Amino acid sequence: MSHDALFQLGMDLEAHPAPRAERAAGPRSTTQTEDTIVAPVPARDADDRLDHFIEKQGIRCAGAHLIIDLYEAERLDDLPYIEETLKTCVEEAGATLLHIHLHPFEPTGVSGVAVLAESHISVHTWPEAGYAAFDVFMCGDAKPEKCVDVLERAFRPSRTAVSELLRGREVA
Structure with missing residues (x-):
């Protein structure tokens, strides 16, 4: 998937290095930090x-x-x-x-x-x-x-x- 497609989906691009020219311009991620609920799921066979x-x-x-x-x-x-x-x-x-x-x-x-x-x-x-x-x-x-x-x-x-x-x- 291209970096533009990831950006449009709002995915964090930090984990997917962009070409050098794009990195120099700074991150383009639209990911936001919000309160979340995370519940552990027990291990299962x-x-x-x-x-x-x-x-x-x-x-x-x-x-x-x-x-x-x-x-x-x-x-x-x-x-x-x-x-x-x-x-x-x-x-x-x-x-x-x-x-x-x-x-x-x-x-x-x-x-x-x-x-x-x-x-x-x-x-x-x-x-x-x-x-x-x-x-x-x-x-x-x-x-x-x-x-x-x-x-x-x-x-x-x-x-x-x-x-x-x-x-x-x-x-x-």
């Missing part, structure tokens, strides 16, 4: 992985990826509330939280991710439009569908649209 393949609807797959759209939703600019809602999603789905990173935007909006041992939950909000986009991807024994009820209780949308993708269906 290969047969006891949290992110193991599952069978769903008679199909062997890596897991279910839910695309959840909330319309005319509330509290979409309340970062602490969104963080607590993500924690509730993780807990009710039976997943393992590794890290949460949320970023508030000016004048409004929040984007972020909860990184899980079983994959992730991401969020992007547009409070001015009452719209929020959530991606919930979980492998193993986690129950991503439980997140739909949590999100509806928390943000009280007038309408919710959910699509499901079974990821890794073609892995041998």
Whole structure:
């Protein structure tokens, strides 16, 4: 991946030395330091992985990826509330939280991710439009569908649209 692509992704370029001319100009990283939650995950045998393949609807797959759209939703600019809602999603789905990173935007909006041992939950909000986009991807024994009820209780949308993708269906 090129240095420009890493920069656009907001990745820390310090770990990936740039050409001499770019180093002389100083670092170009947009990485920010923010409070994070990091939970240690217990060591497991290969047969006891949290992110193991599952069978769903008679199909062997890596897991279910839910695309959840909330319309005319509330509290979409309340970062602490969104963080607590993500924690509730993780807990009710039976997943393992590794890290949460949320970023508030000016004048409004929040984007972020909860990184899980079983994959992730991401969020992007547009409070001015009452719209929020959530991606919930979980492998193993986690129950991503439980997140739909949590999100509806928390943000009280007038309408919710959910699509499901079974990821890794073609892995041998």
